[in-house]
Amino acid sequence: MGKSKINAAFKGVLDKGDKAFVPYIMAGDGGLENLKEQILFLEKSGATVVELGIPFSDPVADGPVIQEAGLRSLANGTTLEGVLESLLDWKEERQIPIVLMTYFNLIFSYGIERFAKRCEEVGVDGLIIPDLPFEEDEMVAPIFSKYELALIHLVAPTSPRNRIEQIAKKTEGFLYAVTVKGTTGVRNEYEEGLASYLEQLKEYSSVPVLAGFGVSSPEKVRELGEYCDGVIVGSKIVELLFKGEREEITNIIVASKKSTIQS
C-alpha cells in the first residue's frame, strides 16, 4: 500500500519496456457517483497511476480546462470528505494506485495528521500539493511518511539547477517534470532543451521521471517518453472524459506502450 504500491506499479510497467501513463481527472466532474467507473475505466485502459484532483475554490495552479472541471464538480456538491468516502467504498475493487492532487489549504483545515491517517485508510497512495513550497515540506513530510504516503514533488525547467537537484533527490513515487508548452516557431530549440532537461532529471532522481503539462496527443506521449519514464496528461483527459470520448482516451494511453512504438 501507499508508497510501495506506487513504486511497484511503475516497476511493473518499466520492466516490460513500456512507459508509465498517469491521467489526471477531477473528482466529482460528472458526479461523484461516477468516480469509481471513471477510475476503473482508466485502470482497464492501461493507466499506471491515477492523479485525482480535489476541486477547490481558489485553484491557483490549474489551467482553464481543469478550473472549469473544478467548478462543475463544486456545483455537483463535491467535498474532500465525499471523495475520500467514495474511495473507501470500493477500495478492494481497484488495483491502480491513487495520488491525490490537492491544495495545502484543504489539508491544513482538515488537520494534517487526521488527513494523512484518513488517506491511508481509504487507500490513497500519494499526494501532490502544488502550492506547498519545497522549503515547507517538512511540515507534512514526516507525517506522510508515518502513513506510507508518497509526497510527489514538481520541478520546472526554470528552477535553478541546485534546487532541481534537491527536489529530484527528495521526491517520492515519481518526479513530476513540468515541461513548458512549445510555442510556434521555436519548436526545434524547445525540443532540444527539453530532452536534455529530462535526461538530466533522470540522473538526479532515484524514482521515475514523468513529464507533464501540455501533452494532448498519442504522438506527444510517444515523443516525450523517449526522454523520460512516462507522461502525465490532465486537460485533454478531463476534456475527453467530459465529452464522453472514451476511445480517444484509450488511444492516448495505448501510445505509452512499447508495442505501439515499434511500428
Ligand SMILES: O=P(O)(O)OC[C@@H](O)[C@@H](O)c1c[nH]c2ccccc12
Ligand atoms: O493539463 P495538462 O497540461 O495535461 O497538465 C497536467 C496538469 O493539469 C495536472 O497534473 C494538474 C492539475 N492541476 C495541477 C496543478 C499544479 C500542477 C499540475 C496540475
